[in-house]
Amino acid sequence: MLDIRWPIGLMFSLVGVLLVLCGVVASPADYRKSLDINIDLIWGVVLLVFGALMLLLAWKGARATDEPGAEGRSAK
Amino acid sequence: MQQIHLGLVDYxxxxxxxxxxxxxxxxxxxxxKTSSDFLTSGRSIPAWVTGLAFLSANLGALELVGMAASGAKYGIATAHFYWVGAIPAMIFLAVFMMPFYYGSKARSVPEYLKLRFDERVRCLNSLTFAVMTVFASGISMNALAKLLNQLLGWDYNLSLWICSGVVLLYVLKGGLTSAxxxxxxxxxxxxxxxxxxxxxGLKDVGGWHKMTATLAGVAQDPAKVGLGSKTFAPDAWSSAWHPLLAGSNGNPMGVDLFAMLFGLGFVLSFGYWCTNFLVVQRAMAAKNMGAARRTPLIAAVPKMLFPALVILPGMIAASLAFTGKDGYRLPPKRVDNGIYEKAIPAIQQASTAKLDVEVALTQINNALGPQLAKDWKELKFSHEKLALILKDNAASPLSESGLRDRIQDAVTTNDYDxxxxxxxxxxxxxxxxxxxxTALLASFMSGMAGNVTAFNTVWTYDLYQAYLAKNKSDEHYMWMGRFITVVGILLSIACAYFASNYSNAMDIVQLVFGFVNAPLFATFLLGMFWKRATGTGAFLGLLGGTGTSALFHALTLATGNAPGVKGGYLGVVQTFPSEMAQNFWLASFAFGVCFLLTLVISLMTARTKSDEELKGLVYSLTPKLKDEAEAWYLRPAVLGLVLLGCCVILNLIFW
Known part of the structure; x- marks a missing residue:
């Protein structure tokens, strides 16, 4: 069955990239609303990290199920 | 609410x-591949996934919006809906009830009722549940389309059909697993x-302590932000239990301790979390018994912390509005287009004729006609602001959109949602x-998906297979599952239109479902823990409990409401300080009557199920699950106790 961590990871990485781009392009005046904090940039990075973590977990999970004997072989 | 303009990135x-x-x-x-894959996920999903889905299925958008509203209206005591009204019931479900739901191989909650009692109880439960889910999803979709219309200026019909279409597409393809x-x-x-x-928001109000200090001001002068004319002790908004212990007049909810603990904390909460198939279905989709029992426990962790995300915004808003920082105010109730069209010419006339505000208001009322005047009456206006509009417009005529903004601004009634x-x-x-x-939109759409996937299972297994077409091939039920998914979505859309046109009728529909749900937990409690409970007892108990709810509602009223839809249409025997108190007491009575009736009638009727048939369905006749096989930190009872402890600590911190 599809591991839900793939779509979660991919989607939040994508949204993270969009937010970071938004934060890089924008001028300080655009952040008057968010108390002069470049929330897009900061939160975009948070989402990227979260997305990457999910992808990493999904990748590890896939390796564990695809090759049941993987750990034993690498030990050899 | 004024429109929001989305940028390219937002889209x-x-x-x-x-x-x-x-x-x-x-x-x-x-x-x-099979109907069970489509309707029950083939029982194959890991616990953390079903756990988060269990939580999300309940956290619909209306809850999100409603909890922030209550946060502003009642402060931190709103958290009782989580710490009192959810966590204990979720733990009970995991430790005591899940073994029966999962272990009995029932595919739905109504099917469990059939195994435990008889067809009558199943039929009653599945019919009301099926209708209720369709209405619930319709109400929520109506709210979504209305929101998109007001907020982003999208067309109501288009929003409704596109969002429903997206839900239909992914539920049809991936079934319950998709949802x-x-x-x-x-x-x-x-x-x-x-x-x-x-x-x-918290940074803007100056942190938690600054906020609670401001909320003390709100409690002593709620009228300043339009929160009613009563005044309370300074900690009414910032402490969870003090105001409640002060009695129903001492807290803005108007609820007494018994109603809170028994009505909400026991009857309503256990009735919802332990018997509502919408949430229980998520746990039943878990891959094994251990995962099924851990599902509600995993959900309980974020549930416990969610007040910080959904209630705190309301408290922040109340405190911002009180200090009036940057001109913030609680959002005013929206004035409908229909009213503007009639009211603006009337105001322009009144302004050129230099009429007094009171006279102008009567003229507007006359111009609106009886139907719109009723909506208009529900709005309160700041007379100073209206006088200023009349004066400014007389000096130099304002544009139509300018007038609209000014009129909207003059509304003093709050729109907490x-x-x-x-x-x-x-x-x-x-x-x-x-x-x-997108998060808000997501919760609306997944709310619809949740309702539709619960609806299609109950329809296919508990109504169609049970009564209309027994012994058909699995392909046939698979086909029916998909077909009814489409029907369910179409019915939801119809309900959404119904809700948008007849909001009063919708209130009555929801009221009736409240009557049906209130006594439900008594039936399950007796059914699961008392082998002597009989089908006849359960069936008549449920009917009696529902009748009690209706009668109770007909005889009581909340202060400030007129007899009618809100209750009291047969005479007012008891008046409650608030609708919430009325509702909690109603549930308590319905539960009590259902419990007693089921008990007495069961003792008077003969048992129809032998001990052997009830194995796996009743606590005393089911072999104890051997938790010892699992590591101690995975055992539901241990986890449950730890969570209960955390919940108590949270209550003490915000005492």
Whole structure:
């Protein structure tokens, strides 16, 4: 069955990239609303990290199920 | 509410989410081989996924919006809906009830009732549940389309059909698994979409202590922000239990301790979390008994912390409005277009004739006609602001849109449901705005998906297979499952239109479902823990409990309400300080009557099920589950106790 961590990871990485781009392009005046904090940039990075973590977990999970004997072989 | 303008990035985020949920549906398509794959996920999902879905299925958008509203209206005591009204019931479900639901191999809650009691009880429960889910999803879709219309200026019909279409597409492809997966996605969207808003809001009010200090001002002068004329002790908004212990007149909820603990904490909470198939279905989709029992426990962890995400914004808004920082105010109730069209010419006339405000208001009332005048009466206006509009317009005529904005601004009635969005609008720049709005949209859509997937299972297994077409092939039921999914969505859309045109009729519908749900837990409690409970007892007990709810409602009223839809139409025997108190007491009575009736009638009727038939369905006749096989930290009883302890600590911190 599809591991839900793939779509979660991919989607939040994508949204993270969009937010970071938004934060890089924008001028300080655009952040008057968010108390002069470049929330897009900061939160975009948070989402990227979260997305990457999910992808990493999904990748590890896939390796564990695809090759049941993987750990034993690498030990050899 | 004034419109929000989305940037390109905001639309990109919205589109990305939509593409991903549809993509999930298509990716799951090839796993849908049997009706059980489609309707019950083939019992194959890990516990953390079902756990988050369990939580999300309950955290619909209306809850999100409603909790922020209550946060503003009642302060931190709103958290009782989580700490008293959810956590204990979720733990009870995991430790005591899940073994029967999962172990009995029932595919739905009504099917469990059939195994435990008889067809009558199942029929009653599945019919009311099926109708209720369709209405619930219709109400929520109506709210979504209305929101998109008011907020973004999208067409109501188009919004309704497109959002429903997206849900239909992914549920049709991936069945319950699709719904569960998107619920997990929605969980992260909500957390990650709203956390920055809460952070910014809290920073803006000057931190937690500054906020509670301001809320003390709110409690002593709620009228300043339009929160009613009563005044309370300074800690009424910032302490969870003090105001409650002061009695029903000492807290803005108007609820007494018994109603809170027994009515909400026991009857309503256990009735919802332990018997509502919408949430229980998520736990039943888990891959094994251990995972099924851990599902509600895993959900309990974020549930316990959610007040920080959904109630805190309301408290922030109340405190911002009290200090009037940057001109913030609680969002005013929206004036409908129909009213503007009639009211604006009347105001222009009154202004050129230099009429007094009171006279002008009568003229507007006359111009509106009886139907609109009723809506108009529900709005209160600041007379100073209206006088200023008349004066300014007389000096130099204002444009129509200018007049609209000014009239809207003069409304003093609060629209609490707009609180969360008013904060999103205040703090979110382009980018974050798209994320927060997508989170809201996501919870609306996954709410519909949740209802539709519960509906199609109950229809296919408990109504269609049970009464209309027994012994057909699995392909046939699979086909029916898909077919009824389409029907369910279409019915939801019809209900959405119904709700938008007849909101009063919808209130009555929801009221009736409240009557049916209130006594339900008594039936389950006796059924699961008392082998002597009989089908006749359960059936008549349920009917009696529902009748009691209706009668109770007909004889009681909340202060400030006129007899009618809100109760008291047969005479007023008891008056409650608030609708919430009335509701909690109603549930308590319905539960009590259902419990007693089931008990007495069961003792008077003969048992129809032998001990052997009730094995796995009743506590005393079921072999104890051997938890010892699992590591101690995975055992439901241990986890449950730890969670209960955490919940008590939270209550003490915010005492």
């Amino acid at each position: 990109a985020i919205l589109l990305a989410y939509t593409a991903f949920v549809i993509g999930i549906g298509f990716a799951l398509r090839r796993y849908m 569960i997966y998107t619920e997990v996605l929605q969980f992260f969207m909500i957390v990650l979409g709203f956390a920055p808003v809460v952070y910014l 707009g609180v969360i969005l008013s904060l999103v609008k205040k703090y979110c720049p382009t980018g974050m705005l798209g994320l927060a709005l």
